[in-house]
Each structure stands twice: as structure tokens, then as C-alpha cells.
Amino acid sequence: MAATACDHLMQPVAARAVAAAEDHETKQQKSSTNQVVCFGELLVDFVPTVCGLALGDVPAFKTAPGGAPANVAVGICKLGGNAAFIGKIGDDEFGYALVKVLKKHGVETRGVRFESQARTALAFVSLRSDGEREFMFYRNPSADMLMVPGELDSELISSAGIFHYGSISLISEPCRSTHLAALKIAKEANVVLSYDPNLRLPLWSSAAAARAGIMSIWQQANIIKVSDEEVKFLTSSCSCSTPAAASDADHVQTAAAVLHDDDDETVLNCLWHPDLKLLLVTHGADGCRYYTPSFKGKVASLQVQAVDTTGAGDAFVAGLLSKLVQDFSLLQNEARLRQALQFANACGAITTTERGAIPALPDTHTVLRSLSSKLP
Numbered sequence: 001m002a003a004t005a006c007d008h009l010m011q012p013v014a015a016r017a018v019a020a021a022e023d024h025e026t027k028q029q030k031s032s033t034n035q036v037v038c039f040g041e042l043l044v045d046f047v048p049t050v051c052g053l054a055l056g057d058v059p060a061f062k063t064a065p066g067g068a069p070a071n072v073a074v075g076i077c078k079l080g081g082n083a084a085f086i087g088k089i090g091d092d093e094f095g096y097a098l099v100k101v102l103k104k105h106g107v108e109t110r111g112v113r114f115e116s117q118a119r120t121a122l123a124f125v126s127l128r129s130d131g132e133r134e135f136m137f138y139r140n141p142s143a144d145m146l147m148v149p150g151e152l153d154s155e156l157i158s159s160a161g162i163f164h165y166g167s168i169s170l171i172s173e174p175c176r177s178t179h180l181a182a183l184k185i186a187k188e189a190n191v192v193l194s195y196d197p198n199l200r201l202p203l204w205s206s207a208a209a210a211r212a213g214i215m216s217i218w219q220q221a222n223i224i225k226v227s228d229e230e231v232k233f234l235t236s237s238c239s240c241s242t243p244a245a246a247s248d249a250d251h252v253q254t255a256a257a258v259l260h261d262d263d264d265e266t267v268l269n270c271l272w273h274p275d276l277k278l279l280l281v282t283h284g285a286d287g288c289r290y291y292t293p294s295f296k297g298k299v300a301s302l303q304v305q306a307v308d309t310t311g312a313g314d315a316f317v318a319g320l321l322s323k324l325v326q327d328f329s330l331l332q333n334e335a336r337l338r339q340a341l342q343f344a345n346a347c348g349a350i351t352t353t354e355r356g357a358i359p360a361l362p363d364t365h366t367v368l369r370s371l372s373s374k375l376p
Contacts, residue, residue: 040068070102075361086182145172220275277292310360
């Protein structure tokens with residue numbers, strides 16, 4: 001009978017611990033900067049001042065800096081960490097303003113490039129009454145899509161403790177080749193690779209293209225964070241959602257159906273790969289699930305009144321990476337990993353209480369105060 005990903009979690013603890021310790025030692029020897037380098041898009045979000053209206057009916061918008069990788073970089077710095085951003089923006093007023101925001105928050109910007117032939121990307125966001133969003137993007141093309149491999153700061157990437165990225169930069173050339181080149185540099189330097197696909201379906205030519213594009217680099221990442229909705233999307237055509245041992249046809253279910261029951265087996269069989277150190281599935285207000293080679297579980301989140309969920313996932317990632325880059329041994333200690341995830345959940349929850357992504361990202365004091373007052 002073929003082994004499943006769940007079997008991997010049942011391997012002897014001692015053997016896993018030795019392998020994890022060796023990997024941890026190598027990472028710590030290489031990474032002396034404790035810096036998280038984020039690669040991808042930096043743009044301007046236009047956030048409506050009134051919730052529950054269609055974009056055409058919104059009376060006014062509030063501009064806010066955004067772009068998932070940039071949000072993560074700022075989030076880490078606001079938490080007292082060390083982060084850099086690599087990407088391309090327009091040689092225009094929006095671009096200059098965005099770099100100013102990054103610098104204001106302490107993000108290293110030496111990897112930022114300016115493009116004179118295209119404008120900085122814009123995103124108009126429609127907020128439902130529950131804070132959930134719909135997007136309309138202006139990027140055809142935008143500056144971030146035109147970054148070429150020769151514009152990468154190789155030294156910045158190879159010296160990172162963690163290299164973090166999304167999937168939007170995989171949509172078109174030349175940025176896709178630039179993304180792959182950056183991954184190659186990071187991997188050859190033994191940098192920990194962190195991946196948050198951050199699915200934005202309207203930007204892709206089709207759902208199939210989005211699924212294929214996101215999964216094309218899946219096997220390279222050491223840390224992956226996905227939302228529950230993204231799991232459903234990515235595993236909707238997965239053929240391994242049920243182990244081969246289930247000979248009774250009545251027990252065979254599709255991946256999408258299983259996921260409605262938060263089934264760990266489906267997530268692991270469809271999404272786990274041998275180089276993963278941590279797989280995270282976020283569930284919004286319900287917290288997150290975590291999977292490592294040694295253990296798995298769930299961590300609850302703070303309960304807040306959500307105003308705008310923009311940037312909540314990025315705040316979660318920033319909270320986790322800010323802890324992890326300081327001490328990779330968290331991945332071998334479940335109690336400490338749960339504490340880090342509790343902190344990350346709080347970062348995400350707090351961010352939903354204000355409109356816009358970067359303006360709403362919390363500092364450490366705010367997170368700790370909220371944790372002490374709202375968690376039992």
C-alpha cells in the first residue's frame with residue numbers, strides 16, 4: 001500500500017528530531033541577519049469610505065499602500081523585526097509615495113526598482129458589510145509586472161534569513177522569470193522559503209491557469225500559508241484526497257467535499273511535500289490549523305469586530321515570520337510554535353479593525369495588550 005502524507009507525521013520522533021536539528025543548525029549558521037526579504041507587488045489600494053456598496057456607488061475612497069509582500073515587510077518592521085522589500089513600481093508620484101511609506105516603517109528598500117514605461121499598480125476594493133472584499137485591478141501592465149532578472153539584488157536575497165513571496169508575480173513575463181530567478185538565488189543560498197499564494201483570481205486568465213501557476217512552485221517552499229478558501233480551490237481537482245486503502249467506494253469523497261469537514265487527511269495528501277517544515281491553513285476569525293513533520297493542531301484567534309479584512313493574512317504572516325526568523329527551533333517545539341501562532345492570529349485579527357492594510361498593521365505592544373485582555 002502506498003504511503004500517504006499522514007504516514008510521514010507518524011515517523012519515529014527521534015529520527016525527525018535529528019533531521020530537523022541538523023537543518024535548523026544549517027539555517028542558523030547561514031542566517032546572521034535575521035532579515036526577512038519579501039518579493040512581489042507594491043501598489044495603492046483605494047478603499048471605500050462606506051461599506052456594503054458596489055464600486056460604482058461608492059461616494060469616496062481612502063488611498064492606502066498595499067500589496068501582500070510589501071504588507072508583510074511593513075508588518076514585520078512594525079513588530080520590531082528586520083525586513084526588506086524587492087519589487088518594481090512606477091516612476092510616478094504613487095511610486096515615490098509608496099517607497100516613502102516603506103522607509104518610514106524601517107523597511108530596507110535597496111531592492112526596489114522604478115519603471116518609466118508603466119505606472120504603479122492600483123487596486124479598487126469593494127467592502128461588504130462583513131468586511132470581506134472584492135477587487136478591481138488596474139495593471140495592464142503595471143510596473144511590478146515588468147521587473148527583469150537582471151534587476152534583482154542577489155546579495156540581499158542570499159543574505160536573508162527568510163525569503164517570502166506570493167503568486168501574483170508568476171502571472172506574466174518578465175516578472176515570472178524574475179520570480180523564478182529569485183527563488184533559485186535563495187535556494188542556492190540555503191535561505192528558508194516562505195510562500196503565501198494570496199489568490200487573486202481576476203488577475204489570472206482562468207481558474208485552471210491560477211491553480212497551475214500557484215502549484216508550479218509549491219514544492220520549493222519550506223513554509224506555506226493558505227486560507228481555507230484557497231485550500232478548497234487548490235484541491236478541487238486533487239486526485240489523492242482519499243488514501244488508496246479506502247477500497248470501499250462509499251468512502252471515496254472529492255477533495256472539495258472533504259474540506260467542508262476540515263479534514264486533515266485531504267490537506268496533507270494534496271498539499272504536503274517533503275521539503276515543507278510548516279503548512280498553515282488560516283480560517284479567518286476561527287484561527288488557524290498547523291502541520292509540521294512532527295505534529296499538527298489548531299490555534300484559536302481573538303474575536304474582534306471586523307471592518308476590513310484587507311491585509312489580515314499578511315499581518316498573520318508578518319507575525320509568524322517575525323518570530324520564526326529569530327529562532328527556527330520553534331518548528332520543533334509545539335508549545336512555542338502555538339504561542340507564535342497565537343501571536344500571529346492576533347496580528348491578523350487586529351488588522352481587520354481598521355480600513356486599509358498597512359495603516360492597520362499592529363505593533364508588538366498592541367498585540368500583547370490585546371492578547372492579555374481578550375484571551376482567557
